Amino acid sequence: MYDINKITDPSFIKNLSIQEMQVLCDDVRTFLIDSLSQTGGHVSSNLGVVELTVAMHKVFNTPEDKFIWDVGHQVYTHKILTGRAQRFNTLRQYKGLSGFPKREESPHDCWETGHASTSISAAVGMAYARDLKKENYHVVAVIGDGSLTGGMAYEALNHIGHTNRRLIVIINDNEMSISQNVGALHNIFGNLRTNASYLKTKHRVKRLLKNSVVLKRLMSRAKVRVKRFVIGESLFDAMGFKYLGPIDGHNLEELIKNLNVAKTVDKPVIIHVKTKKGKGYTYAEQDKQGIWHGVGKFNKETGSICAVRDQERISWSQHICNILIELSKHDSRVAVITPAMINGSALNDYQKLYPDRLIDVGIAEEHAVTMAGGMATQGMKPFVSIYSTFFKRAFDQVHHDIARQKLNVVFGVDRAGIVGADGETHQGIYDIPMLRPVPNLVMMMPKDAKEAGDLMYTAYQIEGPVVIRYPRGEVLKVDVNYESLQCVRVGSWSTLKAGGDAYIISMGPILDEFVGLAQQLDDELGMKVGVINARFIKPLDTKLLDELALKKVPLIVYEESAVIGGLGTAILEYYNQTKQEVDVRRLGIPDLYVQHGSVKEILEELHLSLQDVKQEIKQVINK
Structure with a gap:
């Protein structure tokens, strides 16, 4: 066993055998479950990348080599291996260890994140800087399949794909983001993961070649052709990347072998790694609703989350959802759009009642806003549920596509104000200065549950876009009754x-x-x-x-x-x-x-x- 608190840097991993590394992974998981049960934090994502992170530090040398983590909520193992385990009792607490990469914390953190789909662009920038300065190090971006629903990731892939610059992109494919993944790319991954013909052929060939060195060499040259014949050319091959995978993300030997191959390739490489969110902790492994994405303190033995909620209060997000349900009962034009935040914005009840009118577009805030505009031109009444911190990404769409055309799109700006433990990347404090100069736009914020209902009702009587802000906390639970909703004079205090x-x-x-x-x-x-x-x-x-x-x-x-x-x-x-x-x-x-x-x-x-x-x-x- 390893004393996790005594780890100062990842160099010791270089001398470990596969078996010793697996023991290390087990000890890291135990440490994470013990520690996070006391502090709360991002559980599932971090348990899912333990082997991947250990393998990366086995093959590469940080801080010389650069690791960029998309979103960044899966860096706990990386933090442990780079000497920060002793501070985990302060995780996400005031003046304590950040829950995301933090450059001031360690030279091993070369890029700070908190929002999705940015890693590949940052990695491209570092690769260009390396080549222009005639330096020699590896740049590795780790991005989840959920983050690949964001358009910025494709912009970066499109840019770098045919440049032949050395860059490694690891796709951490766990089939689940905060909410269930959506979109065509998710289906492409499903095909790559599960094509029975390819996998069956691959295992048969491995058995045949087990004792033949010559045949191994010959067949390795034909491997890409066989894969393309059975599966078809992958999206990444077409974009100019060498594609490796899919690989079992919990098999250290396979991970290390493919990472070493990627190091030798003189062009961009995609490594498709299949992992299991919550690996090693039954309650997190079985979670299909994203509950264990981010939690407070919990009982590690029973899996019960310790936060106690006043039965007379509900979250602001849930209250807004209840209002939307009531509005939708009486107006078939109301529909809800979310950028991959069904769970975070508490829209599960709406989805159950109106599955056709709840549209999850993936991590694509810009698309969500302009799509809502398209719906509004055809007489629909779209409500876009979006966190304040993510809303900044869609400023141009609000300005150019919605407000300019005076389209009645209602934006529910969730998590408005100070949000606490997620820190500087998630504070909802910029939407007012950002949106106040936009012509034709109305912005409001209710003081209580009753006023929230009235303002939401009013929002759909206004010509043009409306922003309704609400905080992360809780509000007194009240029944929402359509007949009792009242219009509020616009601009009245x-x-x-x-x-x-x-x-x-x-x-x-x-x-x-x-x-x-x-x-x-x-x-x-x-x-x-x-x-x-x-x-x-x-x-x-x-x-x-x-x-x-x-x-x-x-x-x-x-x-x-x-x-x-x-x-x-x-x-x-x-x-x-x-x-x-x-x-x-x-x-x-x-x-x-x-x-x-x-x-x-x-x-x-x-x-x-x-x-x-x-x-x-x-x-x-x-x-």
């Missing part, structure tokens, strides 16, 4: 508490806490602080802003979003345009990338806690 000394302007669920804070200041200090629900981020309630200007009181604009270009900026712009002098204080995310940690810890670090808001109010009133 509501005053939750009147004030005479200052006003807090904000949006979303935090408003309830601000009402409590304002009442506390009133009771304890006699400060009359008002609270306004800016449920429409665009357009602004200019009538109410004019009334506030006449009060001559300071306004504290709070947003769990980038402060540059946000709601506070919009209010300042309006007052500047109308030449009204108002003391506007903006509290939001400063000009930096927000790291991982709990939402509470992050808000405290950024001076955006309730206590910080309280201090700001006291200062502006007492100045």
